Amino acid sequence: MSNTPLLEVEKLQIKNGNQALVQDLSYSLNAGETLGLVGESGSGKTLSTLALMGLLAPNLKVQGQLKFKGRDLSSYQSSDWTKIRGKEIAMVFQEPMSALNPSMKCGMQVAEMLQNHGQKEGVKASVLELFEKVELPRITEIYNSYPHQLSGGQKQRVVIAMAIANNPSLLIADEPTTALDVSVQASILKLLSKLQSEFGMALIFISHDLGVVRDIADRVMVMYHGELKESGPTKEVFEQAKDPYTKGLLACRPNPDTHYKRLPLVQDFILGHVQDLEQVSPRQKEKQAQMKTKQSPILKIKGLAKVYRSKSGIFGKAKELKAVDDVSFQIFKGESLGLVGESGSGKSTIGRILVGLEKLNAGSLEFEDQLLSDLKNSDWRKLNRSIQIIFQDPFGSLNPRLTAGESIAEVLRENGHLSKADARERALELLEKVGLLRDYAARYPHEFSGGQRQRIGIARALAMSPKVLVCDESVSALDVSVQAQILNLLNDLKEEFDFTYLFISHDLQVVRYFCDRVIVLKDGKLVEEGYAESLFRNPQQDYTANLIANQH
Secondary structure, X not given: OOOOOOEEEXXXXXXEOOEEEEEEEEEEXXXXXXXXXXXXXXXXXXXXXXXXXXXXXXXXXXXXXXXXXXXXXXXXXXXXXXXXXXOOEEEEOOOXXXXXXXXXXXXXXXXXXXHHOOOOOOHHHHHHHHHHHOOOOOHHHHHOOOHHHOOHHHHHHHHHHHHHOOOXXXXXXXXXXXXXXXXXXXXXXXXXXXXXXXXXXXXXXXXXXXXXXXXXXXXXXXXXXOEEEEEEEHHHHHHOOOOHHHHHHXXXXXXXXXXXXXXXXXXXXXXXXXXXXXXXXXHHHHHHHHHHOOOOEEEEEEEEEEEEEEEOXXXXXXXXXXXXXXXXXXXXXXXXXXXXXXXXXXXXXXXXXXXXXXXXXXXXXXXXXXXXXXXXXXXXXXXXXXXXXXXXXXXXHOOOOOXXXXXXXXXXXXXXXXXXXHHHHHHHHHHHHOOOOHHHHHOOHHHOOHHHXXXXXXXXXXXXXXXXXXXXXXXXXXXXXXXXXXXXXXXXXXXXXXOEEEEEOOOHHHHHHHOOEEEEEEOOEEEEEEEHHHHHHOOOOHHHHHHHHOXX
16 A cells, blocks of 8 residues: 555535534545444435535535645535546445436446546446456346346445446545345455455445444544544444544344343443343243243234236236245234344235235235134224334424324224324323423424334324234434434333234344344245244254355
8 A cells, every 4th residue: 555645635614504524524535445334324424425525515615625646625516526426536325216317227327437548448347347346147137227227236236336337546436335134245245355355445435233344444533513423443442432522323223142131222331320130041032032922922924915916018918026035933912023134035925915014815814713804805904003114214204294103092082982182191201201391392304314204103103002013123323322222212111012013124133122023034935943043043944154254
């Protein structure tokens, strides 16, 4: 590595009016080095890197010095940024669909990136070569495909191909694996490391997943509310964290070596309120799980099958996709059953069938010994109040025109035949139950953080007085600190209301912590099931072992 840093940032400040969004941030980055940038939403991680590409909103004021290859970026005008952006500094975003044009074929989008920076001849050959480098299958077919025709992992590889098209010296990867399942995540991380070695790029890797950062970064910077709290070599920061915020971030993330009954919270570390937390040994946890399976099942699923049929064109031949293929299992009262597997394994489809959002094609569902599959629609709706779902994206499941209080009261009035006043009072009680203030009832969904919206989604589910809650990736999009709060809340509600959970997730560490038993799905089929600790310590199937090996 050269002695002169590739990138030097000195006293960077980003302000929106009088509000400082990033304050006094200084760091340097060498060629070929990987810098991990961690912190919660709103910490300034993404904002500080957008400044390196001239992509900040016009209303934001930037101060400080940004030097790249010895050039002062702080004085750059719009035309200067156009020359450097995508050529010398490139970015891979979290959601590939936001970086890809849905109405343009993938090959042409990468070709455009090459043409914009001067390549005239052999563009298609260069794109196909890039698709090979990012290890895409059927490269000619994908060249002619639209983004919606690709899987999440394939779309992300196309975005990476666009980013490396002009051999940049610096690649910024902003949460590039957050929305992906563990196997795809592992392959994308491996690909980024391989490309970095091949092209000699420096990499800034932004993530709230500390396990991923630990695996990929040489150095780490921890940010909180726009300030740099801690930085240093990755091993040193992870094993000998000095700042209370860093300690809290590391402690609140479930891992195989901690067995807390309740997860510690970041706020406790910041305020110095950390106490000895009650632990539950793996043996004790498994014994408790075994006790639950000695009761009668609350749900019995037998031979469940769901087939999706599609036609390509008016006269096209119908295609069949077996989303769920002859799956049978039971859920016992008071337990948390984890459902894991890669994208397309059928786990979300099963959850949607249980709450009546999808119809099964074959098999049977029994709830408290009543056969659901034979019920009329009206009877299904009545009984289905007992089985509620909490989605991954609470914003999408809340009406933006209703306040939080109205959103919950509406459910109470429809299903509990309460008066307007009684429904409003009960809604306020439910907000308090999920850890929100009564005053929040007058706010609209866009006025809440992701974690607060998830709490409102849980309060709405509680309004139905359910017995079973299906959690479909309901903590996967949240920062680790907020995730810990929601997992503690779900456990508290389970104890108070004797809930049963079907917990669908691609985050195996969270599943291991939260669930009593685990079912593993692959291509719509059940491949393994067992008690959580036993299954994670000693998986019986290669597929399960690979899933566990790929987790961070």
